[in-house]
Amino acid sequence: MVAFIVRRMWQALLVIIVMSMLVFYGVFVIGNPIDVLISPDATQEIRQQIITQYGLDLPIWQQYLHFMNALIHGDLGRSFVYNMPVVELIASRFPATMELATMAILLASAIGIPLGIYAGYRPNGWPSKAIMAASILGFSVPTFWIGLMMIMVFAVELGVLPAGGRGEAVSIFGIPWSFPTATGLQHLILPAANLSLFKMSMMIRLAASGTREIMLTDTIKFARAAGIDEFTILRRHVLRLISIPLVTVFGLELGSTIAFAVVTETIFSWPGLGKLIIDSITSLDRPVMIAYLMMVSLLFITINLAVDLAYAVLDPRMRQGDGK
């Protein structure tokens, strides 16, 4: 078990380093940040001074080493556009995205898993067919279009919910959260629902196909023969067995929800990380792009690691042996 954890950590570290190189190089080839930084009528001296100040005249590997050195000391540089440290900029936007993503995942699991188990338990009834059809709909309809429809129905036609923005936020431990206030919650409903639909369909389908396969196994036949009632079978056996793929998805989805939030945040003008990265790409704000991509990769690697470890706890087969 310990060897397994150590090996996975080592792999994760290696991946992070490779990722940072790829991201750094990828972002380096896009556009020339000098044109963004310096106005065309600046004198040659000022131009030269700024280039040296940001270290843009050095070869790329040296820039990378400087970047990594600063990174280890917790410094990701300053945004070219906002002229503030990137760490602060990201930290100021992070709670909004986190709040949105958490809400979306909770919605998706709370609704998706029970519906999915039901659909897998009675696959031939009409409610199950309806659930499965709805999940195909949720998969097929692009998130951004559902967002538009939600705005049209709830904000334009009915006028009951706001079309965008974040609403009032209260500070808890110095971090602004909007879900405790009434306007904050109102602003949160539409984007969170929008973001959760895709995950919900995924949870439904995973839970349904898992349940369906497990219901055909001998485990269930014997449990039934032993006289265990159906609800207990579902809770004790089915839910436990399908929890393995669900935990993976749950973990991975938290990361992908943050990534998907790019779309939802754009539509609902939610002031989170997604809007920040879109803006930084259009304005070629390199430090912000690199920092965002690094943060997302780090997040995914951590999540993968956590999922692997959770597997080891949930599935005894993985605990023995070398885990792979």
Place this chain on the structure above:
Amino acid sequence: MTESAIKPRSPGGFWTEFCQHPVAVAAACVVIAVTLLAIFAPLIAPQNPYDLAGLALRDARRPPGFVGIGGYTHILGTDSQGRDLFSAILYGLRISLQMGLLAGAVAFSIGALVGSAAAYIGGRVEAFVMRLVDLQLSFPAILLAFVVAALLGQGKFQLIIALTFSQYAYFVRTAHGAASAECNKDYVEAALSIPMSGWFVVTRHILPNTLPPLIVVATVQVASAISLEATLSFLGVGLPPTEPSLGMLISGGFQYLLSGRYWISIYPGIALIVLVMAINIVGDQVREQLNPRLKK
């Protein structure tokens, strides 16, 4: 591996079973109909939406049913540049389908070859390739496509690279799963002992046997490529505005949505959903029929 357990049965039996599901048959008909509409768009559409001379700004943002300067009825209204929305949707479908199919085909070829080659070669190469694929699969496709598209800039070619890059890993994994099951079979050993070259065995014997599961993945991936393309274009990192795909049309109508001009965004969206959904339903049915674990 689920994929490795998938076996093709006789093609006749496959179609008979497929035809017993009316929803799937209807979806298949929709896919065919939409494809035909897209192919013959220039013959069906009342207007060429790319011909700027044929557009009149006077006709912009008119509701469905408006009779414009061209003398014909805009049955779905017009967009912000006075384009007939019905024609624009037909041409948009063309671009969306083209992008989805091209990206799907490239990802399919790369994935099938890399996956079965990795399974055949085995050892460290296999471990390395599959580790890489696992890693990539842990990142959401939309994020990869978004980053690559943003790095490469707008354009059809760039978009196909971005879509392929975000999707090939699914094909590699599926092909690898199916191929590693095949590699252990006697006929592969027999073929190698004749001796046939490794390349020949992979391309002629192993690859064809990995096709059924790959086709299932392909239907789903083409649908998701189409919807991914729309999303990227909506975010402004996809296709250039000169050739509007469905995503561009929807994005163009977004700003008019709040003032009640719903049709500019809604109708292209419906076209997109009908297409993507029909492909997904067909794919779902095919998967259902090819999965022996559900046949008991």
